[in-house]
Amino acid sequence: MSDLHEALRDDVRILGESLGRTMEAHLGSPFLARVEHIRKLAKSARLAEDASQEPLRQALDDLDENEVLPTARAFTQFLNLANIAEEHHRVRRHLQTAGDEDAEQLDQLFAELKASGLSPEAVLECVQNLSIDLVLTAHPTEVNRRTLIQKYDAIAATLKQRDRGEPVQSRLDQLISQIWHTNEIRQHRPTPVEEAKWGFAVIENSLWTALPQYLRLLDKRMQSELGVGLPLTCSPIHFSSWMGGDRDGNPNVTAAVTSEVLLLARWMAADLYARDVDQLRGELSMYAANAELRHLTDSHPEPYRELLGRLRSRLLETRNGIEAYLKGTPTDPERWISDLDEILVPLQVCHRSLIESGMSCIASGALEDLLRRIACFGLTLVRVDVRQNADRHAEVFDALTDFYQLGHYSDWEEERKQAFLLQELQSRRPLLPHNWQPDANVAEVINTCRVIAANPEYSLGSYVISMASQPSDVLAVNLLLQEVGVEHNMRVVPLFETLDDLDNAPGCIGALLAIDWYRTYVDGHQEVMIGYSDSSKDAGQLAAAWGQYRAQAALTELCEREGVRLTLFHGRGGTVGRGGGPSHTAILAQPPGSVGGSLRVTEQGEMIRFKFGIPEIAVRNLTLYTTAVLKATLTPGPEPDAAWRELMDSMAHCGMKIYRSLVREEPQFVPYFRALTPEQELAKLPLGSRPAKRKADGGVESLRAIPWIFAWTQTRLMLPAWLGSGAALKMAVEDEQLTLLHEMYRDWPFFQSWIDMLEMVLAKSDVNICSYYERRLVSAELRVLGSSLRSRLQQAVEQVKAIKQESRLLAGNGVIRQSIEVRNPYIDPLHVLQAELLFRDRNQPDQRLEQALMVTMAGISAGMRNTG
Numbered sequence: 001m002s003d004l005h006e007a008l009r010d011d012v013r014i015l016g017e018s019l020g021r022t023m024e025a026h027l028g029s030p031f032l033a034r035v036e037h038i039r040k041l042a043k044s045a046r047l048a049e050d051a052s053q054e055p056l057r058q059a060l061d062d063l064d065e066n067e068v069l070p071t072a073r074a075f076t077q078f079l080n081l082a083n084i085a086e087e088h089h090r091v092r093r094h095l096q097t098a099g100d101e102d103a104e105q106l107d108q109l110f111a112e113l114k115a116s117g118l119s120p121e122a123v124l125e126c127v128q129n130l131s132i133d134l135v136l137t138a139h140p141t142e143v144n145r146r147t148l149i150q151k152y153d154a155i156a157a158t159l160k161q162r163d164r165g166e167p168v169q170s171r172l173d174q175l176i177s178q179i180w181h182t183n184e185i186r187q188h189r190p191t192p193v194e195e196a197k198w199g200f201a202v203i204e205n206s207l208w209t210a211l212p213q214y215l216r217l218l219d220k221r222m223q224s225e226l227g228v229g230l231p232l233t234c235s236p237i238h239f240s241s242w243m244g245g246d247r248d249g250n251p252n253v254t255a256a257v258t259s260e261v262l263l264l265a266r267w268m269a270a271d272l273y274a275r276d277v278d279q280l281r282g283e284l285s286m287y288a289a290n291a292e293l294r295h296l297t298d299s300h301p302e303p304y305r306e307l308l309g310r311l312r313s314r315l316l317e318t319r320n321g322i323e324a325y326l327k328g329t330p331t332d333p334e335r336w337i338s339d340l341d342e343i344l345v346p347l348q349v350c351h352r353s354l355i356e357s358g359m360s361c362i363a364s365g366a367l368e369d370l371l372r373r374i375a376c377f378g379l380t381l382v383r384v385d386v387r388q389n390a391d392r393h394a395e396v397f398d399a400l401t402d403f404y405q406l407g408h409y410s411d412w413e414e415e416r417k418q419a420f421l422l423q424e425l426q427s428r429r430p431l432l433p434h435n436w437q438p439d440a441n442v443a444e445v446i447n448t449c450r451v452i453a454a455n456p457e458y459s460l461g462s463y464v465i466s467m468a469s470q471p472s473d474v475l476a477v478n479l480l481l482q483e484v485g486v487e488h489n490m491r492v493v494p495l496f497e498t499l500d501d502l503d504n505a506p507g508c509i510g511a512l513l514a515i516d517w518y519r520t521y522v523d524g525h526q527e528v529m530i531g532y533s534d535s536s537k538d539a540g541q542l543a544a545a546w547g548q549y550r551a552q553a554a555l556t557e558l559c560e561r562e563g564v565r566l567t568l569f570h571g572r573g574g575t576v577g578r579g580g581g582p583s584h585t586a587i588l589a590q591p592p593g594s595v596g597g598s599l600r601v602t603e604q605g606e607m608i609r610f611k612f613g614i615p616e617i618a619v620r621n622l623t624l625y626t627t628a629v630l631k632a633t634l635t636p637g638p639e640p641d642a643a644w645r646e647l648m649d650s651m652a653h654c655g656m657k658i659y660r661s662l663v664r665e666e667p668q669f670v671p672y673f674r675a676l677t678p679e680q681e682l683a684k685l686p687l688g689s690r691p692a693k694r695k696a697d698g699g700v701e702s703l704r705a706i707p708w709i710f711a712w713t714q715t716r717l718m719l720p721a722w723l724g725s726g727a728a729l730k731m732a733v734e735d736e737q738l739t740l741l742h743e744m745y746r747d748w749p750f751f752q753s754w755i756d757m758l759e760m761v762l763a764k765s766d767v768n769i770c771s772y773y774e775r776r777l778v779s780a781e782l783r784v785l786g787s788s789l790r791s792r793l794q795q796a797v798e799q800v801k802a803i804k805q806e807s808r809l810l811a812g813n814g815v816i817r818q819s820i821e822v823r824n825p826y827i828d829p830l831h832v833l834q835a836e837l838l839f840r841d842r843n844q845p846d847q848r849l850e851q852a853l854m855v856t857m858a859g860i861s862a863g864m865r866n867t868g
């Protein structure tokens, strides 16, 4: 272990030195010396616990205008290089244990399940029916440009070579120099199609390799522990995507974009399969074959190659056909492969023939990998979800009821809306008027539904309705889909994302399930999406977390009573304020019974890269998902005690009151937020295709959850993740509930993970840095609020320490603590520069300074390892 740490330090050192040489070659030794001087000052200020950091500030103040940008870049790039070294370190550990950790994790779980009295058949049945759907989204939280990510990946690959003793210095120098001379800030926002291509690239570059490795491992462990393997047609994990399908508040995602992305997914799948089949053709040169294969190939001397050659031609015909279609060339879509069996069957024929001809060892190689890929990726790699805001559907019905002079739909009571929608759902007459010319917004919603109608069911996932609250929100989408002729019963999924809506979710779903028409439509399966970040923004993290828990528990109970299978779809982000945290812990912290073998969860922005960007790490995360879902399904934890629930109710109420009284009612709050944080400036950072606000002219209420959290993170106040929690915990302690809190922490996975996540955020907060921003940027009259917020932050820290019975935060988690401490000397100069640049930019905007400001934002994000 200590050797491994030594190796990590060594990597960081050689990367840092190479960066130093690059900077020296470009800007000269005095510049490098200044950067080094600044780093040392930051480090000694930390060591001396010098909150004023005066010498550091002075040194940064003394920088020449021309040096500000390169200095910001130096620290930013160093943090990026440190991240690469850390990631590589994890890969190295994985390689050194030859993936044993993953195997051990599975073995341990199977042993636990057996010990709990479950038969191997019961476990096997559960594995075969698992449905874990990881939904890749284009949430704008990835700061790094794709071109830089590719260079970072290349550095990681070079570090791997270095571990094998190969000479790599000059390659590393080249890569680091390429990075230094490349602009780290995108010049333009990516388009939604570019975002979707990025998602496909993650599949191509990492998951394509990782998936068969993961399934192979699962198969082997099942064979050894349960005596039965995993069928080649079974994959517990699938992927879906919001890239190019999520149009909620993003006018750039149009019907045409979704249509293109749906085709690109099929194109990409055909291309990847064609490449695999081609390679397999090279390998399967054998002549011995069974009767079936001989018959199919007219006794060809190389029967495998012959059959695979035909398959390859069909795949290429499909790929080229889609490509031509996308370019506008007339082509016949009927000729494209649209039945998975067309790919699967010939490969299964080869597989059977190899086994029957005594070549099992060949059958179990690349051919089985390909069969396993097909089981997971199907004809489209991902199924694309569509997401739209409930208001946009209501607008369509407003236009329709106006047109028919029935009144204004939005003004109707819920009952009337439902009656109208149900009547239309059961009517034989079309509702959409012939030759109707609605306004552009309405037309866009309808055109999107038409795209759904025009595409095969296997291309599509769910239709998610954001800000859903009432049964009519769901029925409205059912009706729109029916009107445009969607033939399959697409899953229409309400996303409950305010505290009130979470509280009403069981009532809403209960009312829907009481409708005969709806019951027939859903056919025994209901999907519900839980919104983590917006509910936190609405009610504070504590009340939201408890609201999410209660809603899930009540929905589970309702669906059980109704005999309906429930899939919960978790809209989690990367950071704690957005429901982030280790997935394994999060799944096990869900209410007992709520997992039930199926789970959908969003994987967003930079988290996609962290969790799935490197095959070794991806295998690990796929295994973690599998074990957590299996465990939560087969051995759900105990129901929480009534006393725990009661205490949570009162703490959540207290937390919400405090949070809302400040965020919504305190007149100085918004001005303070705007002055202290780079919220306004952030909107200029071209992170993703969607705007930072739902409404262009809206205030903080229309600001999306991601920039809201991103802004607080940049100043290290981290307010959304803790505001209200400290006061609520304090109230409980003053009420003599500390013993009960200790018991909850020890025995209740939900509470334990909530406290642990809170602790992690608090450990990343920093009152000194925050007060520096305040002194530089906030007017005197707003500072009283700032100091009260900081004392609330301290209060939260004290309460968490009391519950965890530790004298300092993260006392039991040295790895995270160390990782934060090592980064601080590199992040601190970026904070000081950012505050200064914000000050100057607000007084006298200057493009050059703006560029440096954006670099500080990117650097702080890299240092904090999460963005929004």
Ligand code: PGA
Pocket: 139, 533, 534, 571, 572, 573, 578, 604, 704, 705, 706, 868
């Ligand atoms: P949303 O997601 O704004 O797209 O609903 C928020 C988040 O992921 O934090």
